[in-house]
Amino acid sequence: MHSNAVMLAVVLLGNLMLPFITAQNEPKINASDQIILPADSSGTPVTLQCNITTAHNPHRESFWMKNGQEIPKTRTEQRNTAYRIAKPRADDSGEYMCVYTFEMAPNANATIEVKAKPDITGHKRSENKNEGENAMLYCKSVGYPHPTWTWRRVDGTSSADIDNSTGRFFITNRDNYTELNIVNLDINTDPGKYECNATNVIGTTAEITILRVRSHLAPLWPFLGVLAEIIILVVIIVVYEKRKRPDDIIDDDEPVGPMKTNSTNNHKDKNIRQRNTK
Numbered sequence: 001m002h003s004n005a006v007m008l009a010v011v012l013l014g015n016l017m018l019p020f021i022t023a024q025n026e027p028k029i030n031a032s033d034q035i036i037l038p039a040d041s042s043g044t045p046v047t048l049q050c051n052i053t054t055a056h057n058p059h060r061e062s063f064w065m066k067n068g069q070e071i072p073k074t075r076t077e078q079r080n081t082a083y084r085i086a087k088p089r090a091d092d093s094g095e096y097m098c099v100y101t102f103e104m105a106p107n108a109n110a111t112i113e114v115k116a117k118p119d120i121t122g123h124k125r126s127e128n129k130n131e132g133e134n135a136m137l138y139c140k141s142v143g144y145p146h147p148t149w150t151w152r153r154v155d156g157t158s159s160a161d162i163d164n165s166t167g168r169f170f171i172t173n174r175d176n177y178t179e180l181n182i183v184n185l186d187i188n189t190d191p192g193k194y195e196c197n198a199t200n201v202i203g204t205t206a207e208i209t210i211l212r213v214r215s216h217l218a219p220l221w222p223f224l225g226v227l228a229e230i231i232i233l234v235v236i237i238v239v240y241e242k243r244k245r246p247d248d249i250i251d252d253d254e255p256v257g258p259m260k261t262n263s264t265n266n267h268k269d270k271n272i273r274q275r276n277t278k
Contacts, residue, residue, distance in 0.1 A: 027100060028054040031110035037088050039117045039203060046085040048112050050098035057105040065097040090119035093144035117203030118143035118176075123196060126210040131187040137180040137209045139196035147198035149178035154193040154208060162194075187213045 030051045037046070052059060064074040064083045074083060085092050093116035099109045123139040141147060151171055152159040162169050162180070172179040178196055191213045197206040 027052055027108040029108060029110040031098060032112050034113040034115060036202060037090065037093055037114065037116040043087045046088045048083045048096055050110055051080045052100050057102045060101045060103055062098060062100045065099060067094045090116040091142040115145065115202050116143045118147040118198035118200055118205050120198060120205055120207045123207045124209045126212065128212045128214065129185055130214050131185050131216060133185055135182045135185055135211060137194055138178065139207055140177045141198045142176060143200060145200045146175045147200045149173045150197045151180050152195045152197060154195050159195060185213045187215060
């Protein structure tokens with residue numbers, strides 16, 4: 001009984017000491033602090049650095065990852081590793097990780113956050129729809145951390161957050177993308193300016209989409225325009241014919257040939273008299 005108690009105590013003590021021993025054996029990596037990229041895109045190069053200072057097993061190599069994906073051509077056997085961003089932009093922000101591999105131990109890593117204000121890289125400048133149809137507006141951005149998205153209706157100098165009180169507005173957000181769907185468009189209330197707003201801990205940015213809603217008759221406008229031109233042309237022709245001068249119209253009772261003059265008749269009478277005298 002006594003030996004069993006001693007064995008149990010040893011097992012419990014070992015379990016308690018295991019996390020401490022494991023922590024002592026884990027490699028120690030010195031890494032750069034987080035970096036905040038300037039919003040003005042100054043282009044000053046940024047260098048991320050990692051240095052493995054303590055490892056109970058010899059490391060094999062190291063490489064860099066961004067947002068869970070390995071960055072090509074970054075593998076090296078050096079204890080000190082660096083990744084250089086030559087012309088940093090908001091698109092270069094994200095979660096970077098230097099990873100060390102070992103022959104006889106699990107991988108070790110350190111994380112460096114590169115943060116930037118959101119930059120909206122894609123959106124619809126305008127959307128043209130017919131009343132009763134559905135409209136889809138969207139915005140996508142780069143920047144880290146992922147932004148919080150909001151949609152607003154802009155009216156002059158004021159704006160109001162869009163809600164779904166009418167049951168026709170639906171907003172879908174995921175990371176660096178947002179979408180606003182409006183169903184059964186109303187020509188009287190829905191046209192206007194819609195603003196998507198992206199905000200994170202570094203800053204805020206926004207873009208505007210202009211929504212235009214046309215009448216049901218909009219598809220018929222080209223046909224109606226042509227029809228109107230034809231009607232106007234017919235009216236002009238009819239009015240022109242009605243207003244012709246009477247002299248321009250030939251009277252059916254008048255002879256078609258040229259009229260004989262009095263001089264011709266006198267000449268004929270003279271010839272007759274001459275023949276009679278002979």
